[in-house]
Structure formats: C-alpha cells, structure tokens
Amino acid sequence: MRNVQRRTIDAPMDRLGALLDRVAAPDGPLWPAPAWPPMRFDRPLGPGATGGHGMIRYTVVEHVPGRLLRCRFDPAIGVVGEHELRLEPAGRGTALVHVIDGRLTGGMRLWWPLAVRWLHEALLQDLLDNAERAATGTVRRPARWSWWVRLMRRAVANRSRKGTAGGPARDTTGTGGPARASAVPHDRHAT
Numbered sequence: 001m002r003n004v005q006r007r008t009i010d011a012p013m014d015r016l017g018a019l020l021d022r023v024a025a026p027d028g029p030l031w032p033a034p035a036w037p038p039m040r041f042d043r044p045l046g047p048g049a050t051g052g053h054g055m056i057r058y059t060v061v062e063h064v065p066g067r068l069l070r071c072r073f074d075p076a077i078g079v080v081g082e083h084e085l086r087l088e089p090a091g092r093g094t095a096l097v098h099v100i101d102g103r104l105t106g107g108m109r110l111w112w113p114l115a116v117r118w119l120h121e122a123l124l125q126d127l128l129d130n131a132e133r134a135a136t137g138t139v140r141r142p143a144r145w146s147w148w149v150r151l152m153r154r155a156v157a158n159r160s161r162k163g164t165a166g167g168p169a170r171d172t173t174g175t176g177g178p179a180r181a182s183a184v185p186h187d188r189h190a191t
Contacts (some may be wrong), residue, residue: 001101001112002101003099003100004097004098004100005121005124005125006095006096006098007096007128008091008093008095009095009131009132010092011093013066013067013087013089013094016094016096016131016135017066017087020066020067020085021065023045023069024040024041026038029130029133029134030131030134031053031130032123032129032130036126039051039053040053041060045060046063047062047063048060057073057074057077058071059071059072059074062084069085069086070082070083070084071083071084075105078104078105078106078109079102079104079105079108080103081100081101081102082102084098085098096131098124118148119153122145126143128143
C-alpha cells in the first residue's frame, strides 16, 4: 500500500521546515488538533522517539531538522512499513509531502479501505491547510471533509457520548477533553 498527500506552498523551505520541526509540539501550528488526536512522542523528535496519534503508533527512524521526519509503524496496528513528512523544492515554493509505504496485515486489510484511509487523508489535508495558513497567512483552497469522513466521525462521537451509565462520555479524541465530532467549524468541512 502506498498513499501520498502533497501540497505546494508559496513559502520558502526554511519557513516550512520550522513548522515541520514543531509538528508534535503542543502549541505547534501544523498538527490539526484538537479536531484530530494530537501527535505525541516520549521525547524530542529524533531517532528512537516513540509515540503517535490516537491508536496509530510509530517510532522515529530518521529526522533531518527542517527537512524530513520518517517513522516506522508499530506492526501491531496492522501496517508493516513507514510514513514520512518531507519538504521538497517546488519552483518558487516548497512542497510538503506525506508518504505512507507499507503492507497491511490482519484487520487493517479491511479497515484501511473502509475507514482508515479516508480519515487519514482528511487529517493530512487539514495538516496541509495548517501548513499553508501558518506559512502564508491564508489557504487558497481549504480542504473539505467528505460525507463519509463526517459520517464516520459522527458515529464515533455518538458512541463516545453514550459513555457509562451515570458517568461522563469517554474521551476518544485523545485530546483529554470531552468526546466530540470536531473542534473545527462544521462549515469549513461541509461539502
């Protein structure tokens, strides 16, 4: 399985590189939390740092400051392979590229085409929007969640809201806050 998400942004590589290096920082402008579970690692970015976002777990295998972050998936999630965020020169701008290269195993062979792929691509498009906004001050063509992504997120949020009898809903967002479909304004993602 190979999945590539790419956006060319009219900004210098150094400006985007500074954002890339803060991708897992709690106050970093790149990662689209709280709409998506935050990316967290057990130490600063560098080989051996382990973490992930939500149930997706991985370990940093390479970090070239300002240029590349490559991680290897924990095979227990059902993906044997790697994913990376990298910057490439692109004319007068810079391309921010995310690549997953791997082999699906177990239940992920079903879940990837049914749900995970679509959620992953929506998250990445939100990340690319954030990169463009942080680097240029605007987003030319904001991403929109498909009806399928909105439906899956709503189903998870509804299941989470039920919680336990007499208790609060479980937090499935990974944000530490109440479970909810999205902290991003709904009209931004309407189709």
